[in-house]
Amino acid sequence: MAPPAPEAPENSSHTATVAGVPVDTRHWIGGRRVASASGATFTDDSPLDGTPLAEIARGGAEEARAAVAAAREAFPGWAATPPTERARLLHAVADGVEARTEDLAAVETADNGALLRSHRRGVMPRVAHNLRYFADRLLALAHDDFETRGHTNHVSWDPAGPAVLITPWNAPLMLASWKTGPALAAGSTVVLKPSEWTPLTASLFADIAHEAGLPAGVFNVVQGYGAEAGAPLVADPGVRRISFTGSVPTARRIAATAAERLVPCSFELGGKSPLLVFADADPELAADLAVEQFDNAGQVCLAATRILVEESARDAFLGHILDRVTKLTQGDPRDEATDVGPNIHPRHVERVDGFVRRALDAGAKAVIGGGPNTALGGNYYLPTLLTDVDQDSEIVQEEVFGPVLTLQTFPDGDEDEAVRLANGTRFGLAATLATGDRERAARVSARLVAGTVWVNCFFVRDLSAPFGGSRDSGIGREGGDWSFDFYCDLKNTVTAPMGPPLLERSRELGEGRARHG
Structure with missing residues (x-):
């Protein structure tokens, strides 16, 4: 179990009470709460009546660098963590989500205006389900070995590295878990940037992940505006994957930045279905x-x-x-x-x-x-x-x-x-x-x-199915093994026959390939 996170005093300026729930308004970086170095904040207003909910730490280039550095430092240990342990921790996070369903639902309704009954009965249970699905899918992830002229091919999924996940305001925590679940299961570390219009449940989720025992630096949250926090995150040379849900113009800017370092991107963009x-x-x-x-x-x-x-x-x-x-x-x-x-x-x-x-x-x-x-x-x-x-x-x-x-x-x-x-x-x-x-x-x-x-139906979504868009609606597919294909580097290991007689035969096969090109 991870140690307790630093607690903000009850009347601290870093804590807002939203729908009766205390929410820390600082970033979560490297396993601790971090205020913006500049001291800047932005106001998060409720769509219900326009009242201010909280003053949120406004991140920038310094917080982006710190979060990616924390994710990079944590990556080797997390990547080497046995899949069974990664899966166990994700289930523990899901347990924490379920235990705090009422808090999460109340805060998210205040923050994004969606129906409270939907958050209680559908959305927050889906958050937990997303985490559990990818935890279980990790343990079932496999490709049958196959033979090539006596050689054995073995396919494996290697953790890719730190991933920047940028999520929208219309389903904040559900879409964050849709990305965070497979990224963490895959052995990649995460920097999440929620929308500046709906940052609150991402902060609660950081607390839940910490309490569940997720190691420091494996999951980080940077709050702020896209131009100030999102842009330096996607430009950081330590980032190895970028997943973004949002507008087409923003995706084009991210893609141009990622192209300079050939960082793979997954984009789920607009629709006009x-x-x-x-x-x-x-x-x-x-x-x-x-x-x-x-x-x-x-x-x-x-x-x-x-x-x-x-x-x-x-x-x-x-x-x-x-x-x-x-x-x-x-x-x-x-x-x-x-x-x-x-x-x-x-x-x-x-x-x-x-x-x-x-x-x-x-x-x-x-x-x-x-x-x-x-x-x-x-x-x-x-x-x-x-x-x-x-x-x-x-x-x-x-x-x-x-x-x-x-x-x-x-x-x-x-x-x-x-x-x-x-x-x-x-x-x-x-x-x-x-x-x-x-x-x-x-x-x-x-x-x-x-x-x-x-x-003859609508919005029936199974996590085993590929999800994504064509044309300007996006690039790539996530869900099921497609998520692991994105958050991992796929490797094929080819092993020649072992033992003297078989080794001689392997050399003969090699010579034959050389003669015939």
Whole structure:
């Protein structure tokens, strides 16, 4: 068991009480709490009502260097730690997450505005599940040996080195565990930079990991802005892997920096996913799938925000979805009855509303919503559905990342046009398909450009499956063994036959290869 972390005094300026939970606002570097060398902080506001939650240590180049140095120093020991022990420690961290589910859920709801009931029942249990899955997968990681002209090939996964993990604000701890779990299981050490809009549960997670016995320097947290903390982290020569979830422009900058040192990157970026609804689909199911896209106030990269409906099914579909949206309750995410909470930040609400206003000015019609929820004020935006939009319009082509859907139609029976519209953006993260025809489902799914295709369902994700995007939606795949392929250096060891008679035969084989090139 690791020694107790340095405790901040109860009334320390380094501790904020959020939803009744004490949260240390300093970085976690090398197994201890570290204030920013400059003394600078930034304010973390709650999306619920805009009130300040905490003053967070604002990291920069010095904290980035220190965190990577700590990860480098800890790497040899962690890489040499037997897989069974690494797995045990990850299970211990998962135990800690489960023990603090209520605290984590309450803090994350205050920090990012997602539903408290979802955090309690789904998100935080998934955090623990992510850690347990990769711990168990590590112990099952294997490739069958194979023979080549009498020689044995043995494939192994060697820990790659310190990994910088940069996570977004829409599912802060869940996405952090999705990256941290496989990186630590693989034997790599980690520097996590959470979003400046949602840093709090990353700090709690550092406490949990420490209490579980994770060695100093194996897991580090640097808080701050991308330009000040993220940029020096990805540029540090000690970093051997970079995993980033966020925007396409930021990913391009990271990729350019990483390219100078040939550091492998994994990017999960934006989406503009389609929901294709054929006339033979179950209309109730299709409407349910559409309404699911308002989950987390539309702040989900996988959301199928472009609804493409077969013309003959349009009116019935609209009737069903209108009925469902009118039954949604928008309000305080801490209330069990709430279905749609606030968006993350006033600047983000302005961005979402800008997309909608420009679409309306261009001729779109809002059949549902169309602006902020003035009754609630603040960061609440009405669930919105826009019709009369063109395929090449901004609202169809660009990711809004809010509770805004568009509806287009395609001619009856015209799968080619449905696929053309579905594939008609620069993104390719996911696609959802509603149909009652099994053969059509197979035909259309095969033609969709997407990392994940859901047929008559949505957001069913198994950690054994590859996850990632095509086109501008990302680079690489994670999940299952694909995560270990990323966070490790794969090695193939080729062993010649042993013993004098076999050694002579091995030389003969070698001479034969030399003669024949």
